[in-house]
Amino acid sequence: DAGVTQSPTHLIKTRGQQVTLRCSPKSGHDTVSWYQQALGQGPQFIFQYYEEEERQRGNFPDRFSGHQFPNYSSELNVNALLLGDSALYLCASSWQGEGEQFFGPGTRLTVL
Amino acid sequence: GDSVTQMEGPVTLSEEAFLTINCTYTATGYPSLFWYVQYPGEGLQLLLKATKADDKGSNKGFEATYRKETTSFHLEKGSVQVSDSAVYFCALRVNYGQNFVFGPGTRLSVLP
Numbered sequence: 686d687a688g689v690t691q692s693p694t695h696l697i698k699t700r701g702q703q704v705t706l707r708c709s710p711k712s713g714h715d716t717v718s719w720y721q722q723a724l725g726q727g728p729q730f731i732f733q734y735y736e737e738e739e740r741q742r743g744n745f746p747d748r749f750s751g752h753q754f755p756n757y758s759s760e761l762n763v764n765a766l767l768l769g770d771s772a773l774y775l776c777a778s779s780w781q782g783e784g785e786q787f788f789g790p791g792t793r794l795t796v797l
Numbered sequence: 798g799d800s801v802t803q804m805e806g807p808v809t810l811s812e813e814a815f816l817t818i819n820c821t822y823t824a825t826g827y828p829s830l831f832w833y834v835q836y837p838g839e840g841l842q843l844l845l846k847a848t849k850a851d852d853k854g855s856n857k858g859f860e861a862t863y864r865k866e867t868t869s870f871h872l873e874k875g876s877v878q879v880s881d882s883a884v885y886f887c888a889l890r891v892n893y894g895q896n897f898v899f900g901p902g903t904r905l906s907v908l909p
């Protein structure tokens with residue numbers, strides 16, 4: 686049973702560019718949450734997707750957007766990248782947002 | 798708003814020493830409490846959890862008790878091993894389906 690998978694593993698972009706990160710949830714899960722983890726800090730909630738809609742959102746600007754597909758996989762898009770967007774982006778999946786959230790290994794984004 | 802405070806690290810211990818990592822929280826509701834662990838280069842793994850006052854979560858020799866009167870959920874282990882070296886995150890979730898709120902993390906290094 687595959688766990689949560691994320692791609693790519695690492696990514697380097699320059700300021701002003703756009704980036705798309707991808708997440709496949711654990712088998713049987715239908716809810717995907719995204720978190721940003723800056724170096725030396727705890728994860729910060731970005732948003733959660735359920736039934737292909739954004740169900741909750743944290744305190745992030747609308748440069749951060751997402752999508753969930755019918756197969757429950759999800760994308761995180763960040764536009765107009767800033768240096769401060771450099772972080773580890775974590776995806777977590779659960780069943781209907783309840784119970785334990787299983788985390789993927791993350792995508793390390795570096796903005797130069 | 799909801800928040801989690803952890804003792805600052807890094808914490809350095811010798812193998813077989815006793816471990817305590819303090820965690821206190823502020824929440825508007827009645828949260829569930831969690832400890833997650835992050836090994837180098839990996840995502841977060843659930844270590845243990847407690848869903849109501851006086852519950853004790855335990856796993857792999859780690860324990861934490863939900864203390865509503867002191868709003869605390871301190872992590873303890875009687876005898877740490879080198880393999881316990883990681884970053885430990887305390888987290889809360891107020892309701893099912895809601896996002897997690899994480900503390901800043903405490904880095905633990907165990908020396909042989």
